[in-house]
Structures are given as structure tokens and as C-alpha cells.
Amino acid sequence: RAAVHRICSGQVVLDLATAVKELVENSLDAGATSIEIRLKEYGSVLIEVADNGSGVSPENYQGLTLKYHTSKISDFSDLQTLTSFGFRGEALSSLCALSDVSVTTRAKEEAIGARLTYDHSGVLSSQESVARAVGTTVAVANLFSPLPVRFKEFKRNIRREYGRLLSVLQAYALIAKGVRIFCTNQVGKSGRTTIVRTQGSGSVKDNIISVFGSKTAACLEPLNMEVSDGCLVEGFISRPGSGCGRASGDRQFIYVNGRPVDLPKINKLLNELYGSFNSLQKPMAFLNFILTPTAYDVNVTPDKRKVFLHTESALLTALKEALECVYTPDKY
Numbered sequence: 389r390a391a392v393h394r395i396c397s398g399q400v401v402l403d404l405a406t407a408v409k410e411l412v413e414n415s416l417d418a419g420a421t422s423i424e425i426r427l428k429e430y431g432s433v434l435i436e437v438a439d440n441g442s443g444v445s446p447e448n449y450q451g452l453t454l455k456y457h458t459s460k461i462s463d464f465s466d467l468q469t470l471t472s473f474g475f476r477g478e479a480l481s482s483l484c485a486l487s488d489v490s491v492t493t494r495a496k497e498e499a500i501g502a503r504l505t506y507d508h509s510g511v512l513s514s515q516e517s518v519a520r521a522v523g524t525t526v527a528v529a530n531l532f533s534p535l536p537v538r539f540k541e542f543k544r545n546i547r548r549e550y551g552r553l554l555s556v557l558q559a560y561a562l563i564a565k566g567v568r569i570f571c572t573n574q575v576g577k578s579g580r581t582t583i584v585r586t587q588g589s590g591s592v593k594d595n596i597i598s599v600f601g602s603k604t605a606a607c608l609e610p611l612n613m614e615v616s617d618g619c620l621v622e623g624f625i626s627r628p629g630s631g632c633g634r635a636s637g638d639r640q641f642i643y644v645n646g647r648p649v650d651l652p653k654i655n656k657l658l659n660e661l662y663g664s665f666n667s668l669q670k671p672m673a674f675l676n677f678i679l680t681p682t683a684y685d686v687n688v689t690p691d692k693r694k695v696f697l698h699t700e701s702a703l704l705t706a707l708k709e710a711l712e713c714v715y716t717p718d719k720y
């Protein structure tokens with residue numbers, strides 16, 4: 389059974405970036421206003437995510453890491469109106485199969501916290517009382533070590549894995565309003581390097597300044613429009629010629645209702661429109677599409693990054709027209 393589970397878990401936690409994404413989403417779902425991510429050796433030795441959210445109640449200590457255990461959905465019809473990131477109860481169970489997981493937590497009603505460790509089948513293997521402020525710390529050590537081949541490949545590609553992790557963290561740090569996100573990495577015996585830091589501001593613009601600096605933020609044009617019936621887009625895109633275009637295009641962040649998603653056709657459209665000004669560069673973009681829950685499905689892939697928009701082509705046409713108002717040749 390454990391072996392079957394391991395093969396399946398590969399689908400939820402595909403890489404370093406999805407591991408961290410799932411933990412950060414859990415902290416956001418728990419209502420945290422402060423999330424601290426501490427990495428050792430780019431996350432290959434240790435990923436620790438500490439939050440000041442609701443904490444876990446003792447009756448959930450055991451169930452927490454069991455497959456399909458979730459506190460976020462009680463009825464299948466909830467899926468349509470769901471506002472939390474998690475809903476399938478697969479992340480912690482997958483992480484247990486793929487790494488050494490321990491959780492330190494204290495719920496509001498509890499006088500003292502608990503330090504819990506889990507084995508690779510997600511069974512609670514030790515529990516002790518510890519002092520802790522209300523909130524949860526999940527530690528994931530030695531990611532992928534139970535799968536020797538994957539582990540070797542992971543270590544070999546750690547820089548690339550880390551690059552994806554960084555852009556996932558940036559995506560959440562930018563959109564999370566009122567949440568302070570702080571991430572550090574420690575390599576060897578050297579000190580910790582801060583890689584992402586936001587202040588918990590209520591404005592995305594402030595988050596952009598925190599993550600990318602005020603010089604980058606100054607190149608951005610705000611965007612706030614109805615692109616089609618009931619579909620709004622809000623965000624920022626860089627002005628052509630502002631010096632914020634980049635050869636790599638690694639600064640495009642697309643969201644649906646605040647959830648970071650992959651919509652490659654939107655990136656393509658952005659690059660094409662921007663490309664008529666400077667074909668060598670890609671714009672920076674931060675776009676949040678506000679859609680009614682019935683206009684899309686998020687449950688298409690296990691990592692929930694792929695979404696299916698029911699009216700994608702209409703939306704692309706409308707977005708193109710809207711963007712052409714920003715990217716008009718006579719303006720630049």
C-alpha cells in the first residue's frame with residue numbers, strides 16, 4: 389500500500405516548488421497574517437514554514453496527514469463556492485510519503501503546543517508538549533529521500549528547482565494582502581540570505597515594491613477593467629520602453645480570483661503585444677482575473693495551477709483589445 393501511495397503522491401508534490409506552495413497555501417488557509425519560510429540548502433535539506441494562523445486542534449493531530457483528510461470541505465457541492473486553496477487533503481499525506489515531516493502547533497484554545505512527528509505512511513509516530521505561540525510550523529526534511537532516483541535527480545537540478553520555488557513564493561507574496569511573508573535560505577555555514585520579504589501591506593503595489601524594488605514598480609501601469617461580461621482584470625503591466633522588460637519573461641504573474649495559475653495563452657498574448665515595441669523583451673505583468681466561480685474549473689490537475697476557463701477565447705479577444713489601449717504606439 390505504501391508503495392502505491394508513493395507513486396500517486398508524485399502527482400501532488402511534483403517538485404520543490406509545489407512542496408513549498410502547498411505549505412504556504414495551508415498557512416494562508418489557516419488565516420495567518422505572518423508566514424516565515426526557512427530553507428536549508430535551497431530547501432533540499434530542510435523546508436520550514438511557520439505561521440501565526442489558527443493552529444491545529446488535538447483531535448486533528450492524527451488525521452492531519454492521512455490521505456483525503458481535510459478540514460476545509462464537508463460536501464461536494466462546496467467545491468463550486470470554495471474560497472480556500474486546499475480542499476483535497478492530499479498535500480501533507482504526500483509530503484509524509486516523500487520526506488520526514490514534523491509539525492509544531494498550538495490552537496487558540498490550548499494552553500500549550502505540541503511537537504508531532506509522522507512516519508512515511510502519515511501515521512503519528514511521536515508527540516510531546518512544547519511551548520509555542522498560536523500557529524503552526526511544518527518542517528519537511530530530506531524531500532524525495534525515500535525515492536532514491538528522484539532524490540538524486542532533485543539534488544542534481546537543485547538550482548532549477550530553487551528558481552521555480554522562488555517564482556512561486558513571489559507569486560504568493562505579491563497577491564497576499566495583509567500577510568507578511570518572509571523567506572530565508574541558508575547555505576553551508578554562511579548566514580541566512582533573505583530571498584523574499586513583504587511587510588503585510590494591504591496593497592499589491594506595496595508588495596511589488598517589497599519584492600522587486602521601487603525602480604521596477606515605477607515602470608508599471610495599473611490596469612483595472614472589465615474584459616468581458618462579469619470578468620474583471622486588475623493588476624499592473626510594464627510600459628514599453630520603461631526599462632522593465634526582460635529577456636527571460638520570468639516576471640509574469642497570472643491569477644484567477646487570487647489563485648496563482650498557469651495560463652500560457654495569456655503570457656503569449658502579452659509577449660506578442662509588447663513585442664511590437666521591443667521584440668527582444670517580455671513585459672513584466674501582474675494580472676488577477678476576477679471571474680464568477682462557475683466560469684472556470686481549478687481541479688484540472690493535482691497541483692491546481694492549470695485552470696480551465698469556459699470562455700477562454702472570448703476572454704483573450706477582450707483582453708487583447710483592453711491591452712491595446714495601454715500598448716498604443718502613439719503613447720510611447
Ligand code: ADP
Nearest residue numbers: 414415418458459474475476477478479480524
Ligand atoms: P487540504 O489543504 O487540502 O485540506 P492538506 O493535506 O494540505 O489538505 O492539509 C490537511 C489538513 O491539515 C488541513 O485541512 C488543515 O486542517 C490542516 N493544516 C495543514 N496545515 C495547516 C496550518 N499551517 N495551520 C492549520 N492547519 C493546517
Ligand code: MG
Nearest residue numbers: 410414474479
Ligand atoms: Mg493544503
